[in-house]
Amino acid sequence: MWSFSEIAKNIDLWLNGLVGSTWALVLEMVIAGVAVIGLFAALGLVLVIMERKVAAWIQIRLGPNRVGPKGMFQSMADTVKLLVKEGMTPDGADRLLFNVAPFIAMIVAMLLMAPIAFAKDFQLWDMNIGVLYITAVSSLSVIGILMAGWASNNKYSLLGAMRSGAQIVSYELSGGLAILAVVVLTGSISLTDIIKAQENGWWIFKGHIPVIVAFIIYIIAVTAETNRAPFDLAEAESELTAGFHTEYSGMKFALFFLAEYINVFIVCAIGATLFFGGWMPLHIGNWHAFNHIMDYIPSSVWFFGKTFFLIFLIMWFRWTFPRLRIDQLLNLEWKYLLPISMINLLLVTLIAILGWHF
Amino acid sequence: MTNEELKVKLTELLPSVTFEEGGEWLNVVVEPAEWLAFAKQLKSDEALQFDFLFCLTCVDWKTHLTMVYHLRSTKLQHAVVVKAKLDRTKPEIETVSDTWRTAEFHEREVYEMFGVHFLHHPDLRLLILPAGWEGKNPMRKDFEDPVNMIKL
Amino acid sequence: MYRETEIIKDAPQFGEPGFGDLVINVGPQHPATHGVLHLIITLNGETIKDIKPNLGYIHRSIEKMCESLTYRQFIYVTSRMDYLSAHINNHACALVVEKGLQVEVPERAQVIRVLFDELTRIASHELWWGAMAMDLGAFTPFFHSFRERETINVIMEETCGARLTMNYYVPGGVMWDLHPDFQKRVKEFLALYKKKIHEYDELVTGNIIFQNRMKGIGYISAEDVISYGCTGPVARGSGVHSDVRKVSPYSIYNKLDFDEVLETGGDSFARYVVRIKEMHQSIKIIEQLIDNIPEGDFQAKTKAVLKLPKGEYYQSVETARGELGVYIVSEGGTTPYRIKFRSPGFSNLSALNHMIKGGKIGDLIAAMGTLDLVIPDIDR
């Protein structure tokens, strides 16, 4: 009874009863806004701690263990530190662009929250063009980075911004084609249809070889799009000190820092929805007893479990691989990922038409 | 080649060269004017092939400055020490940075520490000392610095 | 006065060649320079056109200082020059003084010295390997390399009493005898090292991203290496036979069986492989010596006040970075009249401009990583 969709339905009924339907809608939008910001804050805290613990264990050290029980309040302390720190604007910086850039990065992250299905029919906005909306909006984040790089009047950040501009634009291609592979199999670009099509088995199993290849390309493209690990050329510590957010400090830096982690959450959520069936429990063909047992686990636990597994995978990349050089990065995209994802798309359409998938 | 053979070969190359005792390698004293030509021969000559200048420095003997070049041949495994006397007031010598590339940095260091002016050096600027130390030549024996140096 | 304004003052105007080049400062505070090295780089887009090093941020004029230190006192100064091969630097100074005084160092002291030199070489290559990987963006190898380096530091702490700048060598031998469980700890280290060696290749050497970042980067031919005076792994990466332990063996290196590691690639990857193999060679040397450390006293009798007879002395040793030469001109007094330290880092740095012209910033960081620069070794 206590699933998210029930709660949402009760609130809706209660509000409609209380005030007229238009006011109820406005109030619901406010509640949704507050809920998303709350999710951001919680995610920010959880992901920072998770990243530092994963990094620590891989690097044979303990990780934060002093602030709070077993170091759990460390990210709380970091956020408070960033809140009280002075957000300086370097002289000679383009003041407007400099101060707006972090908010652009944050707005894009929030926009992408809309179509994601957190639990069984529990979505902010069940739009029928889900996938198209996601790919369109996620390409806006590069504007925030370019603004930051250009506005902070610092040679290193300019270099960092130029690099990340080239990187995000080129990795959109193979990321988009990988997503298309799943869209072709389901025949619709609405996220709920995609999840419903995975009723009798997730696409990663049903779509066998081509969807696995699409998934690998998707993970690589998405790591590049969020400027992480093997592709973190935008803020390459050892080359450009801190890349595009060198001059940021205080709350503005916190916004960039948070936007990066929220982007990682979103792309993993999308990856989980497309390839691992979002909130759909693990069903195998006609094993009804097994499927029935799987339904007992609430759908939101399924969703968050899959997403956090993918986040762990991306974090694992970060603490294992060195950084690519800018020309190798683009070389990898244009000479390897793009051709493979195109051929893979052809393969998937062939399988979809002939129905060779499970 | 042993020291004696080297001695014969070098006097044949440049008659006006004199030799000094002391140290495990042959010490050759050369006139600063003939040094560049002599250096080129040392490197190009088949029997010598001194292609590795492993130490270039300067010693301040209070009456004059001596440039010391330690040369070794990586192919024939023999070494020689070439010295050139310069007068203290206007020390000048030809640069050898185009025969041995390593000389460029070492000569810049000797220039700022001892004030030896290297002619035709590609980039004779201060290397280690901060700006404003031109001409102070801290490594000379008569360098006075009341702040940092405590006279016992 | 900020040195860079000099360059900007006469920056090329519109129409002149070189207009539109970006002049950026790498250093003196920069994560990849491992010290206060300041490189002024002229960039055209991402490719590097020219590098002008600006040194002297950690210049303590060691050579001027040594002119007022006696022959016992100046040894401790050299471990502040290349602090990663402190023992090997002290070994050079001790050898020069012993060569001048014709002091016969007992066999036990020589074996102890060679053991500590090789342990220092491994510790230095460990730290280089971790820092090199961190420069290229992989943070994990740094912590793994410090696990081995820490075991060596504990060995040093137990016998010499210090972890980084151990002042253990004196003219005539070593300050104290070995600690009783020195051999046990060294055997423990060898066991740990053998267990963990495959990880170095799995995590870094075999990694395809690493190879792409290092293969063909910072190429320097054999003639240029000799002409730029580079020694050590930088020279052996291009196939130049320059290991002082083989070219002019000192101490008991001629009695030891180890081979000089030579690679002909000439690029960053070749220099990387040379250092990794050199670690194996040092392990081989330690294994030969650890079980037969001869008995006898650890320090030869020397007079209270050491006076080197008039003349000049030169001794070179193979540090982790290359050939360190100590050139002493003595007037017969208790302090050297003039002393010159031929430091490997100084010449290796001069080759950087030749290596990296036309490369990208990422290549500069990769090439600088394989040069293994220690900045106090350059500035002295």
Added chain:
Amino acid sequence: MFIKDYIKDIASALKSLATGMKMTGYYFTHHKEIITEQYPDNRDTLVLAERFKGEVVMPHDDNNEHACTGCTSCELACPNGSIKIITKFDVDAETGKRKKAIDTWIYHLDLCTMCGLCVEACPTNAIKMAPTFEHSVFDRNKLVKKLNEDGSKVRAGVE
């Protein structure tokens, strides 16, 4: 043909990435490999090598006597002048002769580089290196120490 080594190239790349991931995965799961030392917490169990050169100290025995005769050989041996010996002449009780004795043994801990040459040079082993390493103080002139206790004398028979 091009396609064959294109695929082989990708396969070897993925394999090398996979071995790297396997190794870090091993360390992620095996926490017994962690080598962090919790310094402030393990202070009482922390054992330092007894030869650790932390600070020069002058051991005094129970009746406040030390072995320093004030011969200043340690001051001469110190490479960077961090030792200053002030000597005084006090009259020896029986023989009535004036004998040189130590007045204050000034030790500049902030200048000292712990090289151990003074301990080496001392003829009567009056000073030794203590394995203490927590030297941080709030006021710099706390680092200038006087090693011989007040009212301490030379131990009899130390020449």
